Amino acid sequence: MANIIKIHHLHKSFGQLEVLKNIDFHVEQGEVITIIGSSGSGKSTLLRCINLLEMPDGGEILYHDQDILKNGININEHRTHVGMVFQSFNLFNNKNVLENCMIGQMKVLKRSKQEAEEKAMYYLEKVGMKEFAHAGSMQLSGGQKQRVAIARALCMDPEVLLFDEPTSALDPEMVGGILDVMKQLASEGLTMIVVTHEMAFAKEVSSRVIFMDQGVIAEEGTPQELFEKPKQARTKEFLHRYRSTSV
Amino acid sequence: MGLHLIIAANSTNFLTNTWNVFTRYHVMFLNAIKSTLLVAFVGTIVGLLIGLIIGGVRAVTSNQEHNQKTSAKIINKIIYAITSIYVEVFRGTPMMVQAMFLYYTFFAPVFKWSPLASAMVIISINTGAYMAEIMRSGIQSVDKGQVEGARSIGMNNFQTMRYIVLPQAIKNSFPSIGNEFVVNIKDSCVLNCITFSELFFAAKSVQGSIFSYAEPFLIVGILYLILTFITSRILGLIEKRMNHRKSSYPSSVTTPNSSVMKG
Numbered sequence: 001m002a003n004i005i006k007i008h009h010l011h012k013s014f015g016q017l018e019v020l021k022n023i024d025f026h027v028e029q030g031e032v033i034t035i036i037g038s039s040g041s042g043k044s045t046l047l048r049c050i051n052l053l054e055m056p057d058g059g060e061i062l063y064h065d066q067d068i069l070k071n072g073i074n075i076n077e078h079r080t081h082v083g084m085v086f087q088s089f090n091l092f093n094n095k096n097v098l099e100n101c102m103i104g105q106m107k108v109l110k111r112s113k114q115e116a117e118e119k120a121m122y123y124l125e126k127v128g129m130k131e132f133a134h135a136g137s138m139q140l141s142g143g144q145k146q147r148v149a150i151a152r153a154l155c156m157d158p159e160v161l162l163f164d165e166p167t168s169a170l171d172p173e174m175v176g177g178i179l180d181v182m183k184q185l186a187s188e189g190l191t192m193i194v195v196t197h198e199m200a201f202a203k204e205v206s207s208r209v210i211f212m213d214q215g216v217i218a219e220e221g222t223p224q225e226l227f228e229k230p231k232q233a234r235t236k237e238f239l240h241r242y243r244s245t246s247v
Numbered sequence: 248m249g250l251h252l253i254i255a256a257n258s259t260n261f262l263t264n265t266w267n268v269f270t271r272y273h274v275m276f277l278n279a280i281k282s283t284l285l286v287a288f289v290g291t292i293v294g295l296l297i298g299l300i301i302g303g304v305r306a307v308t309s310n311q312e313h314n315q316k317t318s319a320k321i322i323n324k325i326i327y328a329i330t331s332i333y334v335e336v337f338r339g340t341p342m343m344v345q346a347m348f349l350y351y352t353f354f355a356p357v358f359k360w361s362p363l364a365s366a367m368v369i370i371s372i373n374t375g376a377y378m379a380e381i382m383r384s385g386i387q388s389v390d391k392g393q394v395e396g397a398r399s400i401g402m403n404n405f406q407t408m409r410y411i412v413l414p415q416a417i418k419n420s421f422p423s424i425g426n427e428f429v430v431n432i433k434d435s436c437v438l439n440c441i442t443f444s445e446l447f448f449a450a451k452s453v454q455g456s457i458f459s460y461a462e463p464f465l466i467v468g469i470l471y472l473i474l475t476f477i478t479s480r481i482l483g484l485i486e487k488r489m490n491h492r493k494s495s496y497p498s499s500v501t502t503p504n505s506s507v508m509k510g
Contacts, residue, residue: 053395080401090396094414103410104400149396156400 002029003062004160004191005050005082010059012045019045021215023059027160027193032186034202035195037212038238043195046212047162050193051082080108083158087165089145091137097124097148098133101155109156116155123151127181143174150181161185163194199242203227211235261461268462272453279449280470282363286438286445287431290370294431295424297371298378299417303408305330305379306386330379337376343437345369350441362443370435374427381427385420386412418489425482429475436471446470 003026010023019042027033035043048054050061052068052075060067068078092100101120105111111119124130127147132140140148146166153161163182167175179201186192186205196202202209202223209226211219219226219235230236269276308323308330337345346369354365389412397407417424436447444452446467453463 051399053398076398076401076403079399084395084399086392086395086399088392090390090392090399092393092396092411093390094411094418104402107406107410108401152396152400 003027004029004064006060006062006065007050008060008062010046010049010061011057012042012049012054013057019215020049020056023215023217025210025217025220027191030189030191031207032192032194032205033208033210034206035193035210035212036197036199036202036238037218041212042215043212044164047084047164047193047195050160050162051079051084053084076108080104080156081158082160082162083153083156085146085149085153085161085163085166087168089142089149089169091140091145091149091152093138095137096133097129097135097137097140100137100148101152104152105155119155120151123154124148126154126184127151128177141174142170143177146170146174146178147181150178150185154185160191160193163192163196165195165197167196167198197242199227199239211238213238265462265465268453268457269466272449272456272463275449275453276446276466276470279444279446279467280474282443283432283435283445284474286363286366286370286435286443287428289367290374290431290435291424291428293367293371294374294378294427297375298380298382299413301330301333301375301379302382302386303413305334305383307404307408309383334376334379337373338380341437342369342373342434343440345373346438346441355441362438362441365441366435366438366443366445369438369441370431374431377427378424381420381423382416385416385423388419389415421486421489422482425479425486428482429478432474432478433471 005027007023007025010020011018012020023042023046025033035046037043045054049056056069059069061069063078063082066073068075091097092103095103098117098120101124102113102116105116105119106113121130121133124133127150129144129147129151132144132148137145137148150161150166166182167178170178175198179198182192182194182201183205194202194206204223206223208220209223210217211226211230211232213234219230219232226235227239230239304326308327346366349369350362350365354360354368360368386408393411393415394407397411402410435445438445439448439451442448450463450467453466454460457463
């Protein structure tokens with residue numbers, strides 16, 4: 001299996017606060033990696049470093065063996081290959097659903113309007129939002145917004161899709177639908193890195209689980225290894241705390 | 248009793264006089280209305296364009312990103328400083344002073360511009376300084392997530408501004424932008440000092456002919472009021488329509504704070 005992303009010795013600080021301390025990991029083609037951990041452990045920052053919404057202070061991020069932190073790398077092009085789905089959706093408020101999915105294709109990938117619209121409708125149908133294509137993005141519910149946001153990201157034909165707590169801002173009854181969409185994408189072989197608090201999803205879908213604690217990868221392994229037989233004390237503690245608060 | 252009657256008789260007399268002055272000089276007043284509206288409108292539109300550019304530049308350069316190179320940071324600071332000088336100078340001095348200085352130093356003697364052309368340029372530059380601050384705060388009122396969403400699909404800074412941020416910033420600041428137009432209708436009166444014949448100038452001319460202040464200035468006062476009243480109503484309707492469009496914003500949307508408005 002080919003490594004799509006390799007991360008070596010990644011460091012990131014916000015002022016005095018060291019958020020990522022020497023992170024090393026790699027992602028293979030078709031893998032679904034979930035990153036779990038308590039808030040403030042650096043999960044989201046790590047994810048945001050991968051498509052350079054945050055600039056790391058040190059280390060290497062290799063995308064197909066090319067260091068994207070080096071000068072001369074086209075960051076905008078990199079972002080079309082590594083898409084992102086946000087906790088707060090970030091749909092464009094001044095555009096309707098269809099336009100949200102088309103603008104990147106037309107302005108960044110320079111696709112024709114017709115091609116962009118066809119692709120947008122294809123992915124909107126896939127996420128179950130085809131009939132909302134002409135609705136304003138502010139009229140949608142949270143779950144619907146997140147479906148559109150996923151479609152928007154898919155329209156750019158990314159090789160990897162990053163999910164930053166995609167269900168954390170949703171009403172509980174909306175969560176299942178989004179997770180179903182993500183499961184389907186995973187089954188179709190899309191490479192995904194998912195920061196989540198949905199342990200059942202992590203267990204069921206991921207090929208590997210990474211547990212982060214205080215800016216380091218404390219433990220990583222298959223879902224069976226990590227959830228059934230965690231080695232580290234802090235992993236056990238986290239999982240225990242999680243089970244006692246979520247039910 | 249007698250005194251009341253005299254006052255009543257006098258005021259009826261005065262109103263009749265005013266009406267007579269208006270009918271006698273109405274061509275002059277109507278032409279002056281055209282000039283006032285033209286200059287206010289051009290000033291607002293050109294000012295908005297200046298404001299979009301300068302405000303956009305200021306919004307971008309005032310955000311020091313941590314991943315910038317030192318050279319980029321210095322260039323940003325210099326650009327920000329230059330735009331600050333423009334904004335501070337034109338917001339910090341009276342438009343009348345700007346008009347007198349620019350017109351009699353450059354526009355009339357050097358460029359040979361007419362009072363109308365000079366008036367348009369002066370009001371545009373002046374409005375631009377206010378618009379720059381309106382747009383800067385309008386841009387900063389757009390949710391940061393909008394920028395991240397745009398960057399995450401590969402849009403560059405310019406595309407993000409052009410297609411995502413500015414349309415929302417203009418919409419958010421529309422009340423302030425409209426307010427500038429109303430302010431310009433009134434404040435264009437100071438441009439009479441460069442012999443530009445707008446409403447105030449017309450009133451002064453009429454006053455010179457009839458040797459009376461009250462009638463002509465009551466007339467232009469009413470005319471200004473009619474102009475600003477109608478304009479505010481129209482702007483209010485546009486604003487209402489914008490907010491009732493299908494992709495409308497939530498009611499809690501941030502509007503630029505009032506401190507940047509011309510006061």
